[in-house]
Amino acid sequence: METLAQIHERLAARFPAATLTLVPNPAPPAQASLLLDAAHAREIAVFLRDDPALRLDYCSNVTGVDWPEKEIVETTRSVQIDPAGGPPRTIEQKTKRLQPGCLEVVYHLYSMALKHGPVIIRLRTGNRSDQITLPSLTPVWRSCEFQEREIFDLFGIVFTDHPDLRRLLMWDEFTAHPMRKDYVEPDDYEWEPTPHDDVLAKAKAHYPAPAAKAE
């Protein structure tokens, strides 16, 4: 099979308007992935499926990942020479930068016809609140149908052109997206004999008020 870099080159030549980024993977098996832009995702998916050298006819795993906004503190050091002639001073300058959050979908593609893989493609939303639409790849691979519904349910990504986009696991009245990192689960820790960490904090809310205990 071609390497991902070769696929990247071919795709870039074929779809010059698309933005393609190679995402490296530092883990030992180095399953690197290709970040596509949402506008061209559908065409590229069809190409990957039908290209005779690739024939990625089997989309194995579709999953969402939540990347919340992260505050990154960068430390820059600069050496300043003292104009008075003293020893040069090192000045540390800390800059806070807000890395924007996003929701991400990861597709693991294999070829059943040629028995190779995986080719991993990713799609990212604009942010985590209002720009959360991505094109659905269910028309390309049927196997995405339930998995994209699950991602809609648990992460809240809206897939356009999905044939039946409803909540998969939670009930329809449910409003939250529980797999997001900032999800706060409902509090039902009235009886918690072995609480730890977060649960302890929640269980404490159910302990009798200190005044009542003192009486």
Place this chain on the structure above:
Amino acid sequence: MTMSDATRPAINAQTSAPLSGPTDADRDELRRHGILLTSIQELANWGRSNSVWPLQFGLACCAIEMIAASMARFDIARFGSEVFRPSPRQADLLIVSGTVTKKMAPQVIRLWNQMPEPKYCIAMGACAISGGPFKQGYNVLKGIDRFIPVDVYIPGCPPRPEALLNGLIELQKNIRGRHIAGPAPVEADSPTAPGEYPVPAFGERDLEPTSNPKLWQPPVIVRPDKP
């Protein structure tokens, strides 16, 4: 002999005087002399306890062990309980065998409401008792006894089929100690009560309500802060 325990607040406490009668020792003594003493109550309890028909109702992992208990090796038929009924109308015993999720809880309670009296409930496995290992999950009900009264708890994950049989024996003992007349062990089981347990609705974040406070009043447990 009384049925009140910590999980069941004694609602009719003032009227719950047990019926007096011959004790088990008296009966053994009489039996030794060739006299078989029985009463309607004892006969009814004998019949009820030896033909507990469970509802064919599996939820999760423990359901497989429940099926295993009904198969040749453990053979629940030896206790008169092999008749797994697919319809709640014909069943006496609800074995809650597995994790009750919040999405499933209203259905379980509805099934329990559809079962005719007298009915019994076994919470089989850690998940049914308290949510078990999955209690940290957002969709897991932390114990079915928040909504329906449970007669026997069988801890284990999953309990061996023998443990289920052991639980069934416990339940049979429990049934033999019940009174036909007198107050019901749970208010909703009494003849004057509407006979239905409230079914929670699906809320935006959780079930509404999250428990039935008439049934479920956990003791207060306060842990000191760790040094």
Place this chain on the structure above:
Amino acid sequence: MLGSGLIQGLAVTAKNFVKSFHDPARLVTVEYPEQKTKLPENYRNFPFLVYDGDQAIDGLRCVACKICEAECPPQCIYIIPDRDEKGRPTKKPKVFDLDISVCMSCQICVEVCPFDAIKMDQHFEIATAERFNALLLHREDLAKSDAYFHTLHPTEAAQVDAVLAEAKRRTEAKARPAAPAAVPATPTAPAAPAAKPPEPPPPAV
């Protein structure tokens, strides 16, 4: 012939039916309350705490290091270490609670325990009508003797004894040059369980 497969199948059923009266391979039923399956040595169902000697609480091998508490996947262990009057830790648990209505008998507490203090029980007949009190085990319920451990898991217990004896030998060898009183309070101090007279297993919880 149409129906021959059906008849063939019924013949198998009939063969099984007849054999079920005399063939031990088809007589699989364990008459449970009277007759019990022989549990394999590795069988595990809920942890217990091992104690050495006769005193259940004083002899606990547990030093309240809280490793099992941190590693327990469903978080069903709760430990508060004991302290003496001066506020120094005595390396004993004051509270050791285990919620068996949550425990899933995964044995990870046993694997991570560096002191061989927590081991797996095999007792499963614990059906109860009481939830809140009966299913929260305290250290008094959990403490079981080393001899009980030996009857449950003889192979594992022998390995544990060898490890403990080795550790004791090492600490003694280290302590010998120093003053005799300065024996460090190692977790394995009350070791040498093999020398203890075997005692009957305590009644199960």
Place this chain on the structure above:
Amino acid sequence: MGPHHPSTHGVFRMMVTLDGETVVKLKPVFGYLHRNHEKIGENTTYLASMPYTDRLDYFCSMTNNWAYALAVEQLAGLPVPERAEYLRVILAELTRLLNHTCLAGFLLQDTGASGTPLMYAFREREKILDLFESLSGSRMMCNYQRFGGCRIDATPEWLAAARQLVNGYNAFLDEYEELITGNEILMARTQNVGVLSPALAVNAGITGPMLRASGVDYDLRKVDGYGYYPRFEFRIPLGDHGDTYDRYMVRMLEMRESIGILRQALDRIPEGPVMDPKAKIRGFKPKPGEHYGRIEGPKGEIGFYLISDGTANPYRYRVRPPSLINLTILEDLCLGHTLADAVIILGSIDIVLGEVDR
């Protein structure tokens, strides 16, 4: 239909629209056993997720363990000793026997052969469970694999017991097939019911025996060659028609092949450690990165997708559930058949709700 369901497949609900008795629309409803496996996996350590994987597909805890151990080992680059790899193959194939035997029982229960086939299947299941119990300590929830090996070594007695079971299993399968395979009623109920075309099967991501019953030769044991499978000789049974009967037959034939693998593995298992000496139980923190590891479970491709951020807990922990994805084509298979056939088709897909909903 459902979620309390007279056919014994757990809490699964199908919204069926019928014309007379013919299915014209069928929408499955999931989530009645959604136990938040992935969320819990992200909040606990890598090791602590291992016992939870037992409870995914509670028939096949050994293969779930292996899939997870494999994904983590590949993510962290851990070696596995030879004996452990052999043990894993033995246990995975025993699991396959167990799963397919039970499936045959449940499938026949669905066709109306209530009792007998399931009883026979569970009789054999108990024998395999006894093996699992004496090795790992628990009948169903084995929690046996570790990152870098297996938890306990198998004794010679255990291997002898396994060999005895394997030697007797062909006789059981012969008896079982005599009981049911040639049964005319079964043929009438299952042949040409729920035909799945190869093109649709591939596009819908169907894996495992279901895919192979449609004639697509794709078995990860051959394709990926994970573990020590390339060292064993075995064939991949394929179906011709892709109907319910083929799905049943492919599983029966797969069991025969599994017995062959088990014989080879039990003959060749070497002595040695079962745990990599450098592997550690506590404080396991893989370096940052991500990995998708997969194996061929009895129900299909079970995979774990892990993103590590260098801490003790995985940043993202995802299970690729074969049962859920195999259900994608349930409606396609059931359309035009009667309601009673829908139950059989569901049975032949071989789902376990613990894995569908997680």
